[in-house]
Amino acid sequence: MPKYRFTWDKFDDQSVARFAEVLGYDPDRHDGTARAWLESEVKGLRAAHLEVDEIFDMVRFEWLPRQKRLGDVVEQLIARNLGPGGRPRSESGYVKYLRDCRRSSQFRGILLKELRSAGDSGPTKREASTVDGGLQSRWVLAIAKQQDDSRRAHDYQREAWNRLSVELARHDTGGKMKGLLVMPTGSGKTYTTVRWLTERILNRGGKVLWIAHRTELLAQAAKDFQRLASVARSRDQLRGRLVGGGYESLAGIGSDDDIIVASIGVLARNPERRAEILSYDNLHIVIDEAHHAPAKSYRDLISEYEKAGGRFLLGLTATPTRTIEKERPELSRLFGGKIIHQVDLRELIERGILARPVPVRVKTGADVEVGLTENDRRHLAQFGELSEAWLGRIGEMEGRNRAIVQHYLANREKYAKTIVFAANVKHAAILAREFREEGVEAEYVASHRPDGSDQDTAEIFENFRNGEYQVLVNVQMVTEGVDVPDVQTVFLARPTSSEILVRQMIGRALRGLEAGGTEKAYLVSFDDHWERYRDWQSPLDLVPDITAWADSQDIGVDGHTEEPDRRPRLNIEDLPHDVVHAVITQLRQLRPDQKVEVFEAVPLGQYILERQEGEESIRQVVSIFEHQKPFWDELMAELQSTPKGRLVDFEGAERWDTIFADCDPPVPPQDEIDAMVRHFAAGADKPEYHAMEDREKYDPRRLAAEIKAQDLGPTAQRQLVESRYGGFARAVYPTAKDFHDAVQIALSSLMYEGDERTPATVNFEPRPDQALKDDKPHDLVKLLERTLEAGAKLLNVPFLPQPQPPTWSRRPVKSWWGYANWQTDTNAGHGRIRINCLMNSSDVSEEALCFLLWHEYLHVYLKQGHTRDFRELEKRWEGWIECDRQIDRLVERFEIRYW
Numbered sequence: 001m002p003k004y005r006f007t008w009d010k011f012d013d014q015s016v017a018r019f020a021e022v023l024g025y026d027p028d029r030h031d032g033t034a035r036a037w038l039e040s041e042v043k044g045l046r047a048a049h050l051e052v053d054e055i056f057d058m059v060r061f062e063w064l065p066r067q068k069r070l071g072d073v074v075e076q077l078i079a080r081n082l083g084p085g086g087r088p089r090s091e092s093g094y095v096k097y098l099r100d101c102r103r104s105s106q107f108r109g110i111l112l113k114e115l116r117s118a119g120d121s122g123p124t125k126r127e128a129s130t131v132d133g134g135l136q137s138r139w140v141l142a143i144a145k146q147q148d149d150s151r152r153a154h155d156y157q158r159e160a161w162n163r164l165s166v167e168l169a170r171h172d173t174g175g176k177m178k179g180l181l182v183m184p185t186g187s188g189k190t191y192t193t194v195r196w197l198t199e200r201i202l203n204r205g206g207k208v209l210w211i212a213h214r215t216e217l218l219a220q221a222a223k224d225f226q227r228l229a230s231v232a233r234s235r236d237q238l239r240g241r242l243v244g245g246g247y248e249s250l251a252g253i254g255s256d257d258d259i260i261v262a263s264i265g266v267l268a269r270n271p272e273r274r275a276e277i278l279s280y281d282n283l284h285i286v287i288d289e290a291h292h293a294p295a296k297s298y299r300d301l302i303s304e305y306e307k308a309g310g311r312f313l314l315g316l317t318a319t320p321t322r323t324i325e326k327e328r329p330e331l332s333r334l335f336g337g338k339i340i341h342q343v344d345l346r347e348l349i350e351r352g353i354l355a356r357p358v359p360v361r362v363k364t365g366a367d368v369e370v371g372l373t374e375n376d377r378r379h380l381a382q383f384g385e386l387s388e389a390w391l392g393r394i395g396e397m398e399g400r401n402r403a404i405v406q407h408y409l410a411n412r413e414k415y416a417k418t419i420v421f422a423a424n425v426k427h428a429a430i431l432a433r434e435f436r437e438e439g440v441e442a443e444y445v446a447s448h449r450p451d452g453s454d455q456d457t458a459e460i461f462e463n464f465r466n467g468e469y470q471v472l473v474n475v476q477m478v479t480e481g482v483d484v485p486d487v488q489t490v491f492l493a494r495p496t497s498s499e500i501l502v503r504q505m506i507g508r509a510l511r512g513l514e515a516g517g518t519e520k521a522y523l524v525s526f527d528d529h530w531e532r533y534r535d536w537q538s539p540l541d542l543v544p545d546i547t548a549w550a551d552s553q554d555i556g557v558d559g560h561t562e563e564p565d566r567r568p569r570l571n572i573e574d575l576p577h578d579v580v581h582a583v584i585t586q587l588r589q590l591r592p593d594q595k596v597e598v599f600e601a602v603p604l605g606q607y608i609l610e611r612q613e614g615e616e617s618i619r620q621v622v623s624i625f626e627h628q629k630p631f632w633d634e635l636m637a638e639l640q641s642t643p644k645g646r647l648v649d650f651e652g653a654e655r656w657d658t659i660f661a662d663c664d665p666p667v668p669p670q671d672e673i674d675a676m677v678r679h680f681a682a683g684a685d686k687p688e689y690h691a692m693e694d695r696e697k698y699d700p701r702r703l704a705a706e707i708k709a710q711d712l713g714p715t716a717q718r719q720l721v722e723s724r725y726g727g728f729a730r731a732v733y734p735t736a737k738d739f740h741d742a743v744q745i746a747l748s749s750l751m752y753e754g755d756e757r758t759p760a761t762v763n764f765e766p767r768p769d770q771a772l773k774d775d776k777p778h779d780l781v782k783l784l785e786r787t788l789e790a791g792a793k794l795l796n797v798p799f800l801p802q803p804q805p806p807t808w809s810r811r812p813v814k815s816w817w818g819y820a821n822w823q824t825d826t827n828a829g830h831g832r833i834r835i836n837c838l839m840n841s842s843d844v845s846e847e848a849l850c851f852l853l854w855h856e857y858l859h860v861y862l863k864q865g866h867t868r869d870f871r872e873l874e875k876r877w878e879g880w881i882e883c884d885r886q887i888d889r890l891v892e893r894f895e896i897r898y899w
Helices: 013-023 034-041 053-066 070-079 091-100 105-118 155-172 189-200 215-227 264-269 271-278 296-307 325-334 345-350 374-383 388-395 398-410 425-437 457-465 499-509 577-590 595-601 626-641 644-649 654-660 670-681 700-710 714-724 727-732 736-753 780-795 846-862 868-874 880-894
Strands: 138-142 177-182 207-212 237-243 259-263 283-287 312-317 339-342 356-367 418-421 442-445 471-474 489-492 520-529 553-555 605-613 616-624 688-691 818-821 832-835
Touching (some): 013 034, 013 053, 053 070, 053 091, 070 091, 155 177, 155 339, 189 312, 215 237, 215 499, 264 271, 264 296, 356 398, 388 425, 398 520, 418 499, 425 442, 442 457, 605 670, 616 626, 626 654, 626 670, 700 714, 846 868
Parallel strands (some): 237 259, 356 520, 356 553, 418 489
16 A cells, blocks of 8 residues: 655645644744645644644534535444434535534544545545555455465364355255354454355355444455455456445445445445345355344345345354344244354364463452543443543553553563553553553554654564564554464453454454464453443453353452352353343342342343444343333333433433332443433334243242142252252352252241242332321431441440431332342441331331331441341340331331331
8 A cells, every 4th residue: 555645735725724723833933824834844644633622623613514525424423323323414414413423533533534535645545445454445356466365274164164165065056055154253253254255156256245233343354355355266356345334335336246245234224225236146145243133134134135036144153142042043043043064162272273261350449430421421322332531531540550560560471472452542551651660561552642753553563573562552453453473361451342342352362372372361351340330340241152161260459369250150042141140249249148039130031122223233132130120111111201302312311310219239230221211212113022931930939939839848849949950040059059048048938927028129109098198307317327326336336437328219119118238348337228218207206217227227337137146236226126116017007028
């Protein structure tokens, strides 16, 4: 590719004057004209220029609206989901769209590319099809002039080619070729498929439509089609286009194109062009990340292709079971119920082709939700990623950065050559500096340098390959396409909820000894404290196929190795692994004395959020847990009754938090609530609900009810429980004994206490003849202060630590009078106390409320349930008998037993 050459001659006088002004030209201090000054002082535009708000805003609001490519730029923003939604059609609409777009690094990159194109004096100028990284968005390649690809195929890849060719023979004799190719992360799935397609399909005059749902996947496939073009030796040339993600549009595709690499979103939004393409003769369809194929956008396309006579459908995936249980038959049906070839991850590791993964989870202790703003919430709700301001705060957390560097220093010899993925450019610069200050040879690569200095990225990569640097810090610049085979370790220091990004990052370390890599690959995630955004807790939870069986290490906040979680990893065939694991962990911390309720970690069901948004096909799974169900029902009802126009204003807003204010922990993660609001705001249909049909079969409470109803003896009880220890039960309870104990606790509660507390906090309104006086006279905060003062004397301590301020329930609740939540790894007194708002009445005495607060405070103080020690301290309260009697009368009146 010719070297980039820039000149201001290409810009009109008005633009030159404004650029000179914002870039520092002062006619009173500088000689010559604005144009002459720019040619002398600003010989090219860099990303650092657009970091300056004044320059950024001038480019998008003044310069860009006057350019012919304004509409094309807006299309790129839409494709990358950087704007507010919708598709403007007029000049004024384009300008308004620009105003509403978020200020992001991707937006700056698009503007920078336009500025450089406008000032490019080289031969490739605007009509060229080469984009960043040498990738071409449209190409016509003369096969005789193409260099051979130097990559060497492994035996398992050749075996895959053979299996695919056997299926192709059936296709050639009038049958259909439908099936899945299953290959794990790091095994070269794209290369394997593209090379076979080039040799066996394109080489014979066939056409390929390659479909994916993410820009990164499209770019990777297009790059491989270009690199492997020489394999099509019987062809004179190959024509191809990369469509979507800000590259090419469907309008330019013609029947003479041999390769179309397109996003499912572009195809879904353009039904007429899609129908034309699907009717092309000799068209072969490949779907990357095929476990997404049960989505409606894919189903419709496949159906249309088959109706047009299409007979070739190949799906690629590393995780064929990463879809909800009810959709697995649909996934199988779409691909003819056939796995054409499957490569086993463990086999590749044993053969040394892939390194043995060693997941390491380092707890940073960083509260990354501190300073969260309404803009941060809205940004995450709208775009599914952290705002730059949020990433910036995380990147500048001194304690978190210290934990990253110190962890490397403690394992320096073991970790060897390490790539660190940073949150943003400034974070990369900070980490590289801190590594160097500790005597580690380190460098960083990013789109630009905060200090404005130049960087030779190619030279930095080469020096890293040669061992001059031990650590390379980067910002999404080596996720794919950069070959450093002997990387031993990756540090995931960048928060993300993108499975694709995590796979690309860890893939940098997965090359085994037989492939020129290492024996082990240390995959180190830095796990922060997330209170409401559970999806961001640990990147490694996004790749259970890599981490489920590997030997793992857990590193505590203090830097010491903890005993790793030895519970069997959940079977992703049965459950959403990452979600359930997170919920189990929280339940065991929050309710250590309530073993039965840990089964709540199995979802009651799941909502499938599916819609088309811009070029992206949106598909999200929201797991609904038993104790959360009433609140989700309330949210859904309100969302359905609120006009779409008003919902747009409330995306990511705190308004929706109040609905879950009375929900027992763990409450739904904030990003799932925001996702539901955004789904309705986009005008999508009510999401489909899928119940976990076999769940009750394994529920300890339901088993206890069966045992009681059948009056089973000890032997029959044991046999029944043993027969049910499988499926969901095995996923939640580490051993059969744990499951048996949970059933016995549920049975004891049922036999001797009647129906135990229902785990769902159900909102209700008492009958008028039951209701207490609704005059709300009590101040919980003051009553707790009074309680703690009296409690300190009872316990003979100088003071009692304050928990979070106590709160009333938002609405009357049926299942408890008071409820305390605590975590066993926090200090005494740390926790949250809620009191049923029914008690905010002059019909309830202050003394009874203080006693109830004392009862709940003892839970957060002792970190215990109703133990013998708890009861002893509870009864030290002066007048406890009368207070207890007063609450018991409320129990009889409202049938609320739990407190």
